[in-house]
Each structure stands twice: as structure tokens, then as C-alpha cells.
Amino acid sequence: MRPTIKDLAKEAGVSLATIDRVLNDRPGVKEPTILKVNQAIEKIGFVRNIQAANLARSKSYKFQFLLPQSGGAFRKEVINRIEEANASLAADAVFAGSAQIDVNDPHVVANYLSSLKSDDLDGVALMVPESPQVRDATSRLSERGIEVVQFLSGQPKASTVDFVGVDNHKAGSTAASLIGRFLKVSSGKIMVISDTMQSRDALERRLGFDETMDEEFPEFYALPSLETYGNHERTSRVIKQCIKNNPDICAAYVMSSEAESPISEIDRLVGPGKLVLIAHERTAFTEQALMENRTDAIIAQNTGHSVRSAIRIMKARCELRKPFASQETIRIEILLKQNL
Amino acid sequence: MRPTIKDLAKEAGVSLATIDRVLNDRPGVKEPTILKVNQAIEKIGFVRNIQAANLARSKSYKFQFLLPQSGGAFRKEVINRIEEANASLAADAVFAGSAQIDVNDPHVVANYLSSLKSDDLDGVALMVPESPQVRDATSRLSERGIEVVQFLSGQPKASTVDFVGVDNHKAGSTAASLIGRFLKVSSGKIMVISDTMQSRDALERRLGFDETMDEEFPEFYALPSLETYGNHERTSRVIKQCIKNNPDICAAYVMSSEAESPISEIDRLVGPGKLVLIAHERTAFTEQALMENRTDAIIAQNTGHSVRSAIRIMKARCELRKPFASQETIRIEILLKQNL
DNA sequence: TCTCTAATGAGGTACGTACCTCAAATCAAG
DNA sequence: CTTGATTTGAGGTACGTACCTCATTAGAGA
Numbered sequence: 001m002r003p004t005i006k007d008l009a010k011e012a013g014v015s016l017a018t019i020d021r022v023l024n025d026r027p028g029v030k031e032p033t034i035l036k037v038n039q040a041i042e043k044i045g046f047v048r049n050i051q052a053a054n055l056a057r058s059k060s061y062k063f064q065f066l067l068p069q070s071g072g073a074f075r076k077e078v079i080n081r082i083e084e085a086n087a088s089l090a091a092d093a094v095f096a097g098s099a100q101i102d103v104n105d106p107h108v109v110a111n112y113l114s115s116l117k118s119d120d121l122d123g124v125a126l127m128v129p130e131s132p133q134v135r136d137a138t139s140r141l142s143e144r145g146i147e148v149v150q151f152l153s154g155q156p157k158a159s160t161v162d163f164v165g166v167d168n169h170k171a172g173s174t175a176a177s178l179i180g181r182f183l184k185v186s187s188g189k190i191m192v193i194s195d196t197m198q199s200r201d202a203l204e205r206r207l208g209f210d211e212t213m214d215e216e217f218p219e220f221y222a223l224p225s226l227e228t229y230g231n232h233e234r235t236s237r238v239i240k241q242c243i244k245n246n247p248d249i250c251a252a253y254v255m256s257s258e259a260e261s262p263i264s265e266i267d268r269l270v271g272p273g274k275l276v277l278i279a280h281e282r283t284a285f286t287e288q289a290l291m292e293n294r295t296d297a298i299i300a301q302n303t304g305h306s307v308r309s310a311i312r313i314m315k316a317r318c319e320l321r322k323p324f325a326s327q328e329t330i331r332i333e334i335l336l337k338q339n340l
Numbered sequence: 341m342r343p344t345i346k347d348l349a350k351e352a353g354v355s356l357a358t359i360d361r362v363l364n365d366r367p368g369v370k371e372p373t374i375l376k377v378n379q380a381i382e383k384i385g386f387v388r389n390i391q392a393a394n395l396a397r398s399k400s401y402k403f404q405f406l407l408p409q410s411g412g413a414f415r416k417e418v419i420n421r422i423e424e425a426n427a428s429l430a431a432d433a434v435f436a437g438s439a440q441i442d443v444n445d446p447h448v449v450a451n452y453l454s455s456l457k458s459d460d461l462d463g464v465a466l467m468v469p470e471s472p473q474v475r476d477a478t479s480r481l482s483e484r485g486i487e488v489v490q491f492l493s494g495q496p497k498a499s500t501v502d503f504v505g506v507d508n509h510k511a512g513s514t515a516a517s518l519i520g521r522f523l524k525v526s527s528g529k530i531m532v533i534s535d536t537m538q539s540r541d542a543l544e545r546r547l548g549f550d551e552t553m554d555e556e557f558p559e560f561y562a563l564p565s566l567e568t569y570g571n572h573e574r575t576s577r578v579i580k581q582c583i584k585n586n587p588d589i590c591a592a593y594v595m596s597s598e599a600e601s602p603i604s605e606i607d608r609l610v611g612p613g614k615l616v617l618i619a620h621e622r623t624a625f626t627e628q629a630l631m632e633n634r635t636d637a638i639i640a641q642n643t644g645h646s647v648r649s650a651i652r653i654m655k656a657r658c659e660l661r662k663p664f665a666s667q668e669t670i671r672i673e674i675l676l677k678q679n680l
Numbered sequence: 681t682c683t684c685t686a687a688t689g690a691g692g693t694a695c696g697t698a699c700c701t702c703a704a705a706t707c708a709a710g
Numbered sequence: 711c712t713t714g715a716t717t718t719g720a721g722g723t724a725c726g727t728a729c730c731t732c733a734t735t736a737g738a739g740a
Binding site: 001047049050051052054055058090091092093170171173174177178181182208212296302305319321331332333334336337338339 | 674
Binding site: 354355356357358361368369370373392394395396397398 | 696
């Protein structure tokens with residue numbers, strides 16, 4: 001049996017009331033007494049029974065994921081995983097929901113974050129691009145007792161904010177490696193397609209991609225990034241233009257999380273399976289493209305795992321525990337037709 | 341607030357005692373009353389507060405992983421992950437440990453399983469080859485109230501036993517696909533090295549490997565499996581022999597979970613990085629081999645995830661809940677230097 | 681109708697912790 | 711030594727459930 005506060009009180013030679021004051025940071029305990037209690041905690045290895053504590057204070061956890069309004073299939077996937085996590089964690093009295101706002105307007109995001117109150121929310125996971133306003137708003141959130149994690153996008157800035165997601169530099173690097181190894185031709189050009197190159201995520205992927213390409217496969221030349229701005233019309237135009245200007249394209253790297261438009265366009269223009277093609281994120285579309293050999297590999301992060309990881313981190317922080325880091329690393333997954 | 345048994349009693353128009361009898365399957369309740377209570381449960385959406393229930397019955401969970409005595413680096417990895425899970429789950433009153441026995445002797449395994457008592461153990465995860473004896477022993481375990489999952493090896497037999505681990509057929513298939521795509525030569529032979537071909541896992545990997553090889557890369561020929569029996573001496577001999585007999589070997593698939601011996605031998609005989617080489621399981625050795633380009637890819641399963649998944653499944657079964665299947669799928673991971 | 685049993689109700693204690701009140705002890709300053 | 715504040719102790723109730731005992735009620739059989 002694990003020691004309880006009674007055992008602790010006996011060991012420390014104080015009353016239960018004092019133990020309670022120390023454990024819950026209540027005032028009115030002299031420094032030497034606190035020390036005595038802490039030593040006793042060490043000695044008998046007391047660990048608070050969180051279930052009992054939560055029961056006593058009828059505590060439940062509420063977490064919210066802040067997602068972009070746009071984002072197509074991938075965003076849908078994230079929402080599904082959040083709902084799933086919510087269902088499976090209901091028994092542990094943790095609730096997870098999501099909200100969708102215009103994440104590209106820092107003002108909107110900052111306003112939204114300011115409106116959150118620690119009464120009805122214990123933590124927020126932000127899938128939001130970085131900006132000074134957002135950074136300030138998150139700092140203030142932490143101060144108000146709402147835990148914050150960066151979710152799948154951005155990078156950890158404040159040391160009080162954990163980051164859940166993959167290393168995009170490595171993801172780009174992985175894409176380059178796969179393309180280089182899959183290509184059977186001896187030279188050629190590689191088309192790189194992105195939503196936008198404004199975001200840090202995209203930049204890092206590109207950096208990683210170029211680095212590995214240059215180092216390990218100098219026989220191939222990666223073209224400048226095509227930006228689609230999420231616009232189908234534009235996507236079609238820039239890809240057509242690029243193919244026309246570069247007849248020796250042998251591969252394509254679709255960096256954007258919305259892969260449908262670019263891949264369909266490439267298929268239409270050069271025929272399915274003609275290029276080595278790597279895309280990001282697992283969605284119904286990319287899965288099918290993989291099965292039909294229209295895509296060679298998908299680089300993905302396990303969305304469900306990411307969601308649960310974010311929740312675990314927020315919960316651990318609420319309970320002033322350290323999350324187990326090794327469990328919380330999000331792997332860069334390589335998906336082929338065979339291991340879908 | 342979630343409804344409690346009091347709300348439930350009010351809704352069903354019975355007393356708390358009756359609610360308790362129904363919820364805990366105690367005798368002495370008429371069928372129509374049980375029905376009334378169950379309807380009330382449905383109606384108000386009552387879910388038992390498991391934390392409170394566990395607190396009340398001072399319940400903690402104890403799970404054990406049954407591992408092979410041998411197994412080198414990979415077994416070490418599994419043990420580490422179990423210890424880690426144990427540490428991080430202590431707060432939830434679940435304890436996980438491991439035991440190592442001679443899993444290849446069905447008699448030893450069956451005896452061991454028979455000796456387990458539900459007083460001190462709630463569940464067992466078996467990393468044990470299949471055999472009729474073991475199957476019987478697991479059935480009896482279930483009957484005695486100890487939950488069982490197959491862990492990383494074997495296949496689900498009894499419907500009461502879940503399987504945690506990857507689909508080995510797909511894993512072999514994935515290896516074949518990678519080799520086929522990585523090879524730049526137009527034809528050649530592929531060396532396949534296994535610990536033993538007796539185990540179902542190895543057989544399935546080989547089947548998947550051959551299937552994909554035949555279908556997608558008929559220009560390459562996969563040689564018969566070399567069996568090392570975990571013996572370094574023998575490993576060296578059979579590989580040397582194989583290379584001598586087949587000068588046109590262009591790739592190697594190391595199926596066994598102990599990859600060090602075969603890879604070192606191949607390096608010694610044909611030079612590091614000369615063949616396209618795929619191995620299984622992430623260990624310190626395979627990681628380093630990957631970094632040094634002595635291996636092209638590792639096919640792995642996330643050990644930590646597998647361990648936690650097994651624990652979650654056993655716990656869910658103890659609580660008569662259904663585990664969330666999608667969370668419990670173990671992915672076949674492809675590891676390159678870039679996404680380690 | 682009486683009797684016996686099965687079904688149900690009422691009430692308690694316990695689990696480990698939080699949080700509250702009030703009394704008692706301690707201590708420093710005057 | 712008194713005063714007042716600070717520190718500590720003692721005891722209670724609560725959270726939601728399990729599990730126990732005992733009393734009461736309903737229903738069936740004679």
C-alpha cells in the first residue's frame with residue numbers, strides 16, 4: 001500500500017491539518033515545519049493519490065484545441081481524433097474540445113485567448129502560427145493558470161510552453177531522402193509545392209529538404225517552391241507553368257497539408273505515377289492516392305497520438321507533474337502502400 | 341456534473357442499495373428491477389466513476405509482461421519501456437512488471453501461467469510463441485479472471501485475447517517494397533536472414549516479403565531464408581556461404597530481431613553500405629548502423645507505444661470497458677537516418 | 681390467513697484527499 | 711506578564727462508490 005497523508009503526518013510528527021497546509025500551499029506554516037514535512041515525504045516516498053484528490057475537490061479537466069478555420073481534410077482528421085480522445089478519457093474526468101478561429105490573424109487569436117478564463121478551461125493546445133501578439137497572449141494565459149502547448153505548428157518559444165508535433169526540418173529531410181532513394185533516373189529536377197512559404201513550418205521543411213538534397217543527392221535539382229495559397233485555380237496555373245518550363249522534372253514534393261489539389265493537378269498534367277511523389281499528412285485522399293500508386297509515400301505524424309500527447313502534457317502540468325518526455329515524442333511516420 | 345448513483349436511484353425509483361446490487365452483479369434483485377435500473381442508466385447516461393470506485397475498493401492494477409529470457413538488445417528495450425510505463429502510471433494505481441522465462445518451451449510457459457493467481461495479478465501480456473499448451477493455459481487464465489493479451493508475437497487465437505503488435509505480413513511486405521525501391525541496379529539476388537523460420541512471426545514476414553517482391557519487383561530474386569539460430573558462429577558461416585554461392589547479391593533483409601550479428605558479418609564480407617540492407621527493430625545498434633549508412637532502413641514498432649497499449653487494453657478489460665481500437669493499432673514504422 | 685423466503689430499503693463505514701471551523705499552543709513585542 | 715498574532719492541532723463534512731448489516735416489505739405457497 002502506498003503511504004497516505006496519515007502515514008505522512010505520523011512520520012513528520014505533525015497533524016493532518018498541517019500536512020494539508022503544506023501539500024496545498026496554504027499559508028500559516030513555519031518554514032522549519034514545511035521542511036520537516038518535505039523530508040518526511042522524501043523519506044516514506046509519499047505520492048499524493050490524484051484520483052482521491054480530484055474526487056475530493058470534484059475536479060475535472062477541460063482542455064481545448066484551437067484550430068484553424070480552414071484546412072480541409074487534415075483539420076477534419078484532427079477534430080475526429082479530438083472527439084475520440086474526449087470519449088476515451090471521459091472516464092478519467094478529462095474533457096477535450098476544439099474551437100476554430102481565424103488563426104492567421106494574430107489579433108483575432110490574441111483576443112480569443114484573452115477571453116479564456118481558468119474557471120472553465122484548464123489548458124489550451126494551439127495550432128496557430130507564431131506571432132508576437134500570440135506569444136504575449138499565451139504568456140498571460142499561463143499566468144492566469146491556463147496551461148498552454150503548441151500543437152503541430154509553430155515552435156516552442158516560452159520555456160513554459162511545450163511543443164507537440166514533429167520536427168519539420170527532419171520531415172523535409174526525410175522527404176528528400178525518400179525522393180533521392182526512390183528515383184531511378186540519374187538526374188533531373190524536383191518540383192516543390194507549398195501552401196505558402198510564410199509559415200515557419202513550411203520554411204523548416206524546405207530547409208531540411210534542401211539540406212539533404214544537396215548533401216546526398218546533388219545530381220537532382222530542387223526547384224523554387226511553388227506557392228498555391230490554398231487556391232485551386234492558382235495551383236493549377238503554377239504547376240502547369242512549372243512543368244512547361246522544366247521538362248526534366250522527375251519528382252514532386254507536396255509540402256502543404258492539403259495535398260488533393262496539387263496531386264490531382266500533377267496527375268492530370270503528367271499522368272499518374274509518372275513522377276516520384278511525396279506528400280504530407282494522412283487523410284482519406286492521400287491514403288487512396290497511395291493505394292493507387294499516385295503517390296509514392298506519405299510523411300505523416302500520428303494525429304491521434306499527437307492529440308493524446310497534448311492532453312497528457314496539459315494534464316501533467318495541471319497536476320504539477322513532469323510528463324514523460326519519451327512517450328510524448330511525435331514520430332515522423334513514413335507511410336507506403338504496404339504499411340498504411 | 342456527471343450523474344451519480346444517487347441520481348440514478350432517484351431516476352429508477354429504487355434505493356441506493358438496489359443500485360449497488362445491480363451495478364456490482366450482486367444477487368437478490370428481480371429481473372424487472374434490473375431492467376428498470378438499466379433503463380435509467382441509459383436515460384440519464386450514468387457512467388460509473390471509476391476513480392471513486394477504485395478508491396472505495398482500494399483497487400490497484402498489477403500487470404505482468406512475460407518475456408523471453410534471450411533476445412538481446414530488443415528485449416532490453418522492451419524492459420526499459422515497461423519500467424517507464426510503470427513509473428508514469430504509478431499515479432493511476434497501475435503497476436507493470438516483467439518476468440523472463442524460457443518461452444520456447446511450451447511446458448515451462450504453461451506451468452508458469454498456471455501458477456499465476458488473480459489475487460496478485462490482474463493481467464498478463466505474453467510475448468510467447470503459440471502452442472496448444474499455451475493456448476489452453478491462457479484460456480484457463482481468462483476463466484480465473486486474469487486478462488491476457490498477446491504481446492508483439494503470436495496471433496490472436498481465442499477471441500477473448502487481444503493482440504498488440506504489428507501485422508508481420510505487412511512488415512515483410514514493407515521491407516520488400518523498400519528494397520525494391522531503393523535498389524538502383526536492374527536485377528540481382530536478395531539475401532534473407534532470420535533467426536529461425538519456425539516462428540509464425542518469421543513465416544509471416546517472409547510471406548509478405550515474397551508476395552510484394554514477386555508482384556512489384558520480379559526483376560529481383562529473393563534467396564531462401566538463412567537461419568542463424570541466434571548463433572554467431574553459424575551466422576558467419578551461412579552468410580559467407582551464401583555470398584560465395586551468389587555473387588550477384590544486391591540486397592539483404594535481416595528479419596531477426598537481433599540484427600547485430602548478421603549486419604556486422606555482412607559488413608565484414610562485402611563492405612559496409614555495399615548492399616541495400618533492411619533490418620528490424622530499433623535498438624542502439626540498429627540506430628547507429630543507420631546513422632553510419634551501414635543500414636538503409638529499419639522497420640520497427642514503437643515499443644513504448646506497444647507496452648502502453650497492452651496495459652491500456654488489459655486495464656480496459658478489467659474495467660469491462662471496450663478499449664478504443666484506433667488508439668491501439670501499432671504502426672509499422674519505417675526509420676531512416678533522417679527521421680530517427 | 682399465516683409463514684417463509686426473496687426482494688428491497690435504510691443506514692452505516694470505508695477509501696484518500698480537500699477544505700472548513702474552532703480551539704489550543706507558541707512566540708514575539710510591549 | 712500581558713497582549714496579540716501566528717502557528718498548530720482536532721475534528722468535522724464532502725467527493726462517488728463499495729460493501730456490510732439489519733429491518734422492512736412483497737410475493738408465493740400451504
